Amino acid sequence: MIIEARDLSKTYTVGDRRIQVLDRVSLAVGPGEFLVIEGESGSGKSTLLSLLSGLDRPDSGRVIIEGRDITDLSEDDLAPLRNETFGFVFQSFHLVPSLSTLENVMFPAELRGDGAAREKAEALLARVGLTGRAASLPHQLSGGERQRCAICRALVNDPRIIFADEPTGNLDSVNGRGILDILLELHRExxxxxxxVTHSPEIARTADRVVRLHDGRIQAP
Ligand SMILES: Nc1ncnc2c1ncn2[C@@H]1O[C@H](COP(=O)(O)OP(=O)(O)OP(=O)(O)O)[C@@H](O)[C@H]1O
Ligand SMILES: [Mg+2]
Structure with missing residues (x-):
């Protein structure tokens, strides 16, 4: 298994209210698998993704990535994992506003000292039809172009795991479909x-497996 989550629990406290978002969630994902996480708004999908990817810590339970327990890793040890093993695509694109399209994509590769950062970034941009936008700043791009740029950035270090949280949530359906097609093609290649994480039943049908979060647990299929 490339991802193993064991008995993950997460509670948020807002004022004097405690919300148990995840209640002993266990999940295993195989290498190369395409897993969809579904569930109503507020069911804890983003929370689960942030625990699996080390962006946040569970109250209890373990997260094991490629056989290594990452639950208690320090920020310093998590940083290379986030930059090299994982790729992230979010609903809001999180591009660096002052960097061009090309620079945004190159950035994670440069961070790890990859001498081929530019070539890799250019090849990815060509792949998603953004060569003509390489010099543009994020605010000069359309929503679909921004998300294609974010996908290239997520892939530039050839991560073994991509976490995508409603990557088409801010796009119209035509653009959204195009983005998902690119993501799925790259996943297969x-x-x-x-x-x-997606609300689209159409996409869920193409997944290897779908899990549904409800009341803090993964519902039995
Ligand atoms: N930092 C936080 N502090 C307090 N409560 C939070 C925090 N993050 C999330 N929550 C609460 O935890 C619950 C789950 O949130 P989460 O974002 O994981 O849901 P989701 O399934 O991703 O929803 P959506 O489909 O709307 O994105 C929600 O009730 C939310 O209000
Ligand atoms: Mg969410």
């Missing part, structure tokens, strides 16, 4: 493990 590179055999990347893909963990995708």
């Amino acid at each position: 590179r055999r990347t493990t893909l963990v995708l």
